Amino acid sequence: MSWVVLAMLLVPFCSAALTLWIGHRSEVTSRGVAVGGSALGLVLVVVVAAGHLGDAVPLTHVFVSTSAAVEPIGLAVHVDPLSAVLLLLSATVAFLVQVYSLGYLADDPRYPSYAALVAVFTGAMSTVVVADDLWLLLVGWELMGACSYFLISHHWELAEARAGAVKAFLITRTADLGLLFAILLLGARFGSYRISEILASIQQQALPRDDLWLPALLLTVAVTGKSAQLPFHTWLPDAMPGPTPISALIHAATMVAAGVFLVARTYPVFVSAPTVLTLLASIAAATMVLGALYALFTDDLKRVLAWSTVSQLAYMFGALAVGAWSAGVLHLLAHGAFKALLFLSAGSVVHAVGSTSMGRMGGLRGRLPHTFLAMTLGFGALAGIVPLIGFFTKDAVIAGALEQARHGRLVWPWVSWALVVAMILTALVTVAYSLRAWLLVFFGKGTGPGTADSVHESPWSMRVPLYLLMVPTALGGFLVFKPAAVLGPQHHESLVHGAESVVMTGLVVVTAVVVLLLWRRRGRQMWPHVVLPHPPVDVVWDRGLVRPVGWLSRVVRAGERDVVEAYADGAGASARGLGRLLRLTQTGNVQTYLMVVVVGAAALAVAAGTVS
């Protein structure tokens, strides 16, 4: 089986190279190669994942290893149910995105590089998910960040695309320093860079409480950066100028979920440092409310979805922080499915209307029936409407938080209560903004093309992925009833809590009614238009990090120019000066030369005479 894992890791990269190479010659063939490679990757993933779900024995294998360092570093993989479900999620969404992009980027001349980068990204995500060696994980992690940068700036002629790409890359890279130092600390502490070995050591030794607070804190920094939580949350909405399939793949389903995955994977490290879990819970509480509020007031469809992603990721972190591991992971899977569905349908809308601003949309349900259905299911799942998958997983999360607040000992009590309140509040705001977006896009009359003839449904290549994603969105909820079937025997907690679900559903209905009334009463301007301020965090980053670095780089450049280059120039100048001095002897006058010769000969004669 291990060679299948290796093949699964290598196929995306080979597919990327092949797509690029062929793309120069024939674009049509490169499309076939890209989709075919992605399909092959999906098949391999299914083979690997199917063998490791539920109570299957996890696979640990080392392909190559070097002990050039004291602790060996190598290509080590560990496939357990967590890796399996995430492999399935990322490979499926990646394949659907590749198919979708056939239609979305039908006229784009940069398709080969785009498809190659998506394939590289898929390979990197697989690497992160199955990596057992921390350095291998870091390589995949950084590679994902690089692909994200390239793909956001796919339309690099747009200034906001370039700016968004740079912002995303810099913020996530800065946060990744946390991961680097965490790896070094863990390696030094446990004498090994293998995740399985480190986790086994933690579980065997009885470590004092908060002993591993520093690695856990550094990991928290890294995941908050990658998953766009406070205070690193500003890059995700600004990454929206990238193509919509990319937003679906990277910024909804997979890369930003990698942060949640890392916490889930290294969970014992966090559990042994509950203070950091409290910090994580506080960050999650703040972020989920903030994200939801931003989504409530923004007018750009993709930005609504981006802030919604930030908010939902906070839900997952909240779940993990309070010990509801299965709930968090299942919400991750659910969110991956319905957010990808939402983004891809949004892409369909944008493709039809030609703009992402909701002001230019309206009354599209007649013209875009398939997209309407897909987006309805997506928003429903996001809002947590029964019986869609979002309802089940979100309720599992809230129930888990409630459980911790009442009986748990991991997180400080008032923080866990605050988290519960934030979760409930966010759920209601989520309903509000989802409903608003749904109404603004598909109902009423906007200033956009609306029912104009030019508005038409997207091609089949864009619709098929929507249909396929609708299936888990609608039916996946039943997974919640038996998490052990998927996640392994140790995760057998019950995730269905009847009483809380009824209360939540009631609150959701009330909120929906309020919003519908406002829609009826006030039309498209449901609540006062608030000009969203630029996030203050960005100003802090700018003043605290960007400007000092810029100043430092100017100093270094000045140092290089005025000190180092001055020495180099000085060497040249002194050589020239010396040459100028020596040139004074070349007077051109023969008699001067002769004089020198005579004196020299005399001197030599004297010297020879004294020596001998």
Place this chain on the structure above:
Amino acid sequence: MSWVGLLFWLLAAVTVGSALLVVTTRNLVHAALWLVVTLGAVAGVYLLLAAEFVAWVQVLIYVGAVVVLVLFALMLTRAPTGPQPDLTAARILPAAVVAGLVAVLLGATVVAGFHDVRIDLDAAVVGSAEVTGETLFRRWVLPFEVLSVLLLAALVGAIVLSRLREDDLDGLERRRDGEA
């Protein structure tokens, strides 16, 4: 001091004096003429040192040919007659110092090396034509032939160098016209 020594000192004085005049006089043609005197005095020194043939060859070639050549060159290069103020460059002092240095060096070496050595002129073989000819054509015949080749090379070289070419002619004519 014998009369040989006296004669020698006389000739030496003439040589050195006229040599000094060669290098210091302000008149170009006078320098050439003082050169004649120097070369003649040197021929006399040769005679004193029993080098008869060399002395006459000296007179013949040096005084006869070389000085005439020099005079020709002076004429062809439009040497001005009469005293010229600028025949000596400004570096008199350094040159004098260098020359003095050379003189001191050589003189001291020579005197220190040979101060108690005497030439026995009575036993000297007079370098007559017969003796010189025999030596030259028996012992030194190869260098002699090489020397004739050297002379040929010098001759050819001189002719090649001083051939008039087209542009030189124009230049000459322009200068001549300019002066006219």
Place this chain on the structure above:
Amino acid sequence: MPLWWPLLLASLLFAIGVYGVLVRRNAVLVLMGVELMLNAVNINLVAFDAHLRDVLHGGQTLALFTIVIAAAEIGLALAVVLLVFRTHGHIDLDRLRSLADRDGLDELDQRGPRLDHRGAR
């Protein structure tokens, strides 16, 4: 006579020749200095021949050879002097400085400005 008398004479004549070569501005006068130096060498050779009285008569023979070479040399040298006169119109050695290493290189200096890290001025 003591050997050192003619030798000293030769040294003095040589030094005077050196002075003439170094200090005179006219090329022909410089050549006269060269002739003085050659004569000094000849006196040296002849003096030693008189002292050593070897079978080969090397001193006198070499003196003859020196005279011949001096003649060849002055022939060529004067041809060069004539050529210089033709091209420059004068034979003042002080004014013949075209071999000097001056102005061309100063221009070269100014052709190399200081460049910054991007290769721009």
